Amino acid sequence: MAMGLLPLVLLTLSVFIYLVSKMSWKAGAFLNFLAGLFTILYVFTLKVGTFEKLDLFGLKVQFEWTNVSFYFSFVSLLVIVSVMLFSTKWLETQKYRASYNMFLLMVTAGSLGVFMAADLITLYVFWEIAVLSSLLIVPMEKKEARKAVVVYAVMSAVGTYAFLYGTFLAYQRYGTLNIHGIAQGMLNDTSIGFKMAVFLLLSAAGIAKSGIFPLHIWLRETYGLAPNAFSSVLSGQFSKLGNYIFLLVLSVIPSLKVFSEVTVYSGIPLPNYILIALGNVSIVIGTLMAIKQDDMKMLMAYSSVANGGYILIGIGTMDPLGFEGGMFHIFNHAVASAVIFMAFAAVIYRTKTQKISEMGGLIHKMPITFLAYLFSIISLAGIPPMSGFISKWMIYQALVRKGMFITAFLAFFGSIGSFLYVFRPLAGVFLGQLPGKYRDVKEAPAVMLTPMVLLVLISFFLGVWPFPILQTIEKIRVDLDVAPSFKISDPENWLVKGFAGSWNPVIVFGLFLVGFIVAYILYSLFPKPRKVDLLAPHREEGTPINIYTGGEFIYNPDLYHYNTKFYAGFERMYEKHPSWEKLLKMSGKLFHDAGEWIHSWFFEPSSSAYTFWVVVTLLLVFWVRW
Known part of the structure; x- marks a missing residue:
């Protein structure tokens, strides 16, 4: 099968799965899982460097398979296939099962199309397929989610239209829509202002989809009110579309060379610094807002804001360690957040609530779910031996090397804060006293536990032996000419090399293992x-x-x-801190009131008012004409 046909086949298959699901939702969910499993196996057979052009109903689309395409497709499919398996049981709680199955596969197809696109219009088309499919899934479970969908749609539209406008500007100037052609055009262009405008317009789509400040306000309610299993996709996979855009504008379009005339500090250009500054603010806002959430899903929504900041900072430095750390953190956040949201979905499946203050003591009833959550928050907080530590360690190394101490301090602040907010569900949901109403609660079904356990094992393995994924990221770094000569992974000596030292994950794991054994012996003796x-x-x-x-x-x-x-x-x-959401709500109310006032002038219910404005209009027409 031709590479470019893959997303089209999945789109066609989604309609077939919808029809099957109308007869048997279980069969539809299982077919969805098989389709996802086939896709993740198929991407391993694709050859890097493959380029294809297709003519679809007069629209010429271009696809290219690169190491970047493989990495983002693998991360996305790993999360989506896990959620598909989880949904084969969880979906029994839903009303619109057939539609959910269809739109989830359409999200998969759209995302793959984005990662495979060789030109900006192809990217835009598949981007819209993924976004519109997700918009239709979000309100399926709760009526309150309809309002969240409106905010989500508006924020997405802001980013999408900015991206589209940037695309048209680039095409008008450089005469091509091909991504590499635009990159070459920007390299040869001498107008800094124009290049800056294109850069920021294209970046807006990534800011909106990753939940980066100031377009982050849609995450809390969208993640919190979306169907519980789909929240794993929104956080673990969908936000990676935004990360891909950041990689596109920062690395595929080589920002260090394109904006070499406006270098600000330590070799980092002004546009990169703008995005890094937004990443800093996102870390602080996401951390502080997550700490105060009683809704466990909304808490993790703000966590996604903070982690999006880490990814943006890492890639934005264009330092070899920072770049690899940011890319590795894309994987770590995808896996950890997917498991956490699936753990929450399992808890809600049994308790019917997502309020932390209404739960407690579930460790005794759902021990495997508890362990899946525990190991995932260890990774998310950046604690060894899980893989999340390595990506954050690499980002810190890059920030210190670059002399970006304020950014390093804020990143470290976010890590300390993450200990606080991930501990809240740990203590509030799983530890403490078990309320009497949950005395008969049982562990989640095995088919829901399986994807959580598998993802945790993958994260644990890559925390002890991270070299397979680091070597993949190094190929990307070499392809994009980000300090290609610098060697970071050294599997022969079990080392991850940095500028201020090295990390030996195998020895660290051994120390943790010995410590655990000693602690267990002491626990058994006393x-x-x-x-x-x-x-x-x-x-x-x-x-x-x-x-x-x-x-x-x-x-x-x-x-x-x-x-x-x-x-x-x-x-x-910080209970009286200024709120960006409140400002936008006040602005919305102001426009609404202004609209009502104008409406009252022209659409009064009395016939005399209509007569008055008709006469005034006719008089103006005659006056202008004569």
Whole structure:
């Protein structure tokens, strides 16, 4: 099969799967999974350097398969196929199952088309297919999501139309839509202002889709109100479309050479610095806002804002370590956030709530889900031996080498803050006392646990042996001429090399393993805490309570689980902070009120008002004519 036909085949297959799902949603979901599995296997057979042109109903589209295409396609498909497997059971809770199956495969097709596109119009067409398909999935579960879809659509439109305008400007100037042709045209162009305009317009699509400040406001409610399994796709895969645009404008179009005349500091051009500054703000806003969320899905939405900032900073430095760290963090965030959202979906599947303050103690009922969440937040927070540590370590190394100490401080602030916000669901949902209403809750079904466990194992393996993915990223770095001579991965000596030292993940894993064994031995030797029944009036017999109550009777144990206002002290520090969302809502209300006022002048319900404006209009016409 020709490479360019892959997204088209998937689009056609999505309609067939819709028809099958109308008869049997389980068969449709399973076919979806098989289609995704076939696709992820097929991309491994494609040869780098393949270029194809297709004529689709008069529209000439160009496809190219590069190391960049492979990397983004693999990351995206890994997440989507995992969610497809998860959905074969989870989908029983949904109403629009056939539509969900169809649109999820259309998102897959659109995303692959974006990564394979060799020209900006082809990229735009498949971008719109992916975006529109996701827009139709988001409101499927909750009516409240319809408002979120409007905000999502507006933010997407801002980025998309800016991208399209930048595309037309580039075509008018350089006479080509081919990405490499535009890159060459910008290299030869001497107008800094024009090149800057094209750069920022194209970047707007990445800013919107990655949830980077100031176009981040759609993430919270969209991720929070979307169907629970699809939130994994939005965070783990869909945001990577925006990351791809950043790679396009920063590296495929070589920003260091294109803007060499406007270098600001340490060899980094002004346009890159603008994006890095937005990444800094995104890290701070995402971290602070995540800490105060009681809705666990909205908490992770803000986490995605912060992690999008890390990726943008890493790629924006165009430093070999920063570039590889940013690219590796694309993978780490995709896998970790996908598992976390699937863990949340499993919890909601059993408890029917996503409020942290309404849960607790689920570690006893859903231990595998707890472990999947635990290892994923370890990776997301950048703690060894998970793979998330390596990508952040590389980004920090690059920032220190470049002398970007403010950015390094903000990035480190985000990492410290991530410990706080990922701990909130850990303590509030899984630890503490189990509310009586969840006494009969069971672990998630095996088919829902399987993709979570597999993704955690992949993240763990790449934390101990990251060289397969680092070598893939190094190929991309060489292709894009980002310090191609610098060698980072050294599998023969088990080293990830930096400028200020090296990291040996195998030895670090060995130390962690020894520490775990020693801790387990000590735990086994010493007495363990026990739970006893403290029967009191108004308490159900047989309900255990920790002996830390000191023998006192507790009449309502649910109230003693500390998961409400978890970080009240921190929240008070910035409870009156200026809000970008409030500003946009005020602006929206202002325009709405102005529109109502104008409407009242021209559309009064009385016939006399209509007569008045008809007469005025006729008089103006006669006056202008005569």
